[in-house]
Amino acid sequence: MGSRGNGNATGPGGGPAVDKGVDFANYFCTYAYLYHQKEMLSDRVRMDAYYNAVFQNKHHFRDKVVLDVGTGSGILAIWSAQAGAKKVYAVEATKMAEHARELVKGNSVEDVVEVIEGSIEDITLPEKVDVIISEWMGYFLLRESMFDSVICARDRWLKPNGVMYPSHARMWVAPIRTGLGDQKMDDFEHAMSDWYNFIDETESHYGVNMNVLTKAYREEHEKYYLKTSLWSNLHPDQVIGTAAIIKEIDCLTATVEEIRNVAAQFTIPINMDRTRLSGYAGWFDVHFRGSTHNLAIQEIELTTAPSTNGGTHWGQQVFMLHPPFRVNEGDKVMISFTMSRSKENHRLMDVEFTCELQQSSGKRLPPVTSKISIE
Missing domain, CATH: 2.70.160.11 (Hnrnp arginine n-methyltransferase1)
Known part of the structure; x- marks a missing residue:
């Protein structure tokens, strides 16, 4: 339950190349903060679903090897160990891995859970796994594109008869x-009114007509208020x-x-x-x-x-x-x-x-x- 994303320098599945440094700065770093982890860990619907999925299906974990993709705080890896896994590889791309190691040790499962700092595309495991567990879902499921990394992990490390947690999505x-649309339209109209006042004041005070930028300003604010x-x-x-x-x-x-x-x-x-x-x-x-x-x-x-x-x-x-x-x-x-x-x-x-x-x-x-x- 941690960083979501793909660390590939080349585009996954034949897509455009991704600059790993820029991607890390724009995306992964958010998940390196405990406040962000706390927000996700406080989501009871989310937490209860994963907890029940693991502990009501212990047969999937007992004496099995588990891979947790984007472990974050490490809680899914800890639950996997508590459900009887013999080995858990908890992979995390950010410095949150350090906190995950502390939490694993604090819950006395360090003999089972191994936290690995790195992207799933780059790390190497010593064995294939029976289960892949991950909380990879973004807004409207696919925003953030973390499922790419889960697919990569599955294709590299999951045994032929292995299990995915979750197994299906819709x-x-x-x-x-x-009334959100009315609110956003009001915000947009207020922004444009403020722009026109700015144009008038800039010309009257400083002798420069800014009106040639009105079209670009309008498009910028239409996208922000009305097209996002x-x-x-x-x-x-x-x-x-x-x-x-x-x-x-x-x-x-x-x-x-x-x-x-x-x-x-x-x-x-x-x-x-x-x-x-x-x-x-x-x-x-x-x-x-x-x-x-x-x-x-x-x-x-x-x-x-x-x-x-x-x-x-x-x-x-x-x-x-x-x-x-x-x-x-x-x-x-x-x-x-x-x-x-x-x-x-x-x-x-x-x-x-x-x-x-x-x-x-x-x-x-x-x-x-x-x-x-x-x-």
Whole structure:
């Protein structure tokens, strides 16, 4: 449960090359701080799912060799040892590895757990493993691209009949109502008003007309306020239509190429009358099922769906429509969805929604396309 990511200098799965130094500075360093680990360790939904998955399926760990990818504080490695593993390799790319060693020793499992500082792409293990456990999920599942590293670990070190924890993942999209879009539009308009005041004052005080930069300033702030997804923990009542699964992943067989681009076409019926389609929410769930040859005794699910209990630290990614639609029960939204990695930063995502509203009367509104970044 630690640093998420890929340390490759060459692009994984044939992608563009990644500068390891820049990647480390931009990404890994965040996970080297205890405050960040504490935030994740305080997520009870997350913690309970992994705890139950391990301790209700001890047969997967007893007398087995385990690899924890991105161990962070080391808690998954410690649980694996407590569940009976004979050896645990806990790999961590940041200096958090030093804290993990202290925690391992403090919990008297240092004879089982070996903490290795380094990226999973670069380290070498002395043996193959029976289990790979990792908390690799980013916002809307694939942000951060850490699953690349888990795939690398699986292909290098997992035995043919080995087990992945988690074993499966799904991505979901649903239509929502929320006031977040109005708030962001107000913020954008305030920023532009402030810019125009700045132009007037700069010209009157200093004799320089800044207006030639207005287009660039507007584009910059449109991206920040209107074209970037928002984090939220939504209430289930804010979901106004049936959620759709847009991607299913088998962690034993998935490839980097398979997750590099996600595309789906689906139709969502609206089930709430006289409301506003403000945009879409994206979330994920993961499952601990074991494998076909070695099933879990107790299957565990970890979901980040809208919840009445405050949800998880992942929350949901909200993709706003500007302007929103008025919708009624019985209307249908036909959606074409794509998500790909940002060309500027392979850990971030570019999302495109094209939606067409078919009203219950049969009338179809013109399709609307929204391009939104997950940053």
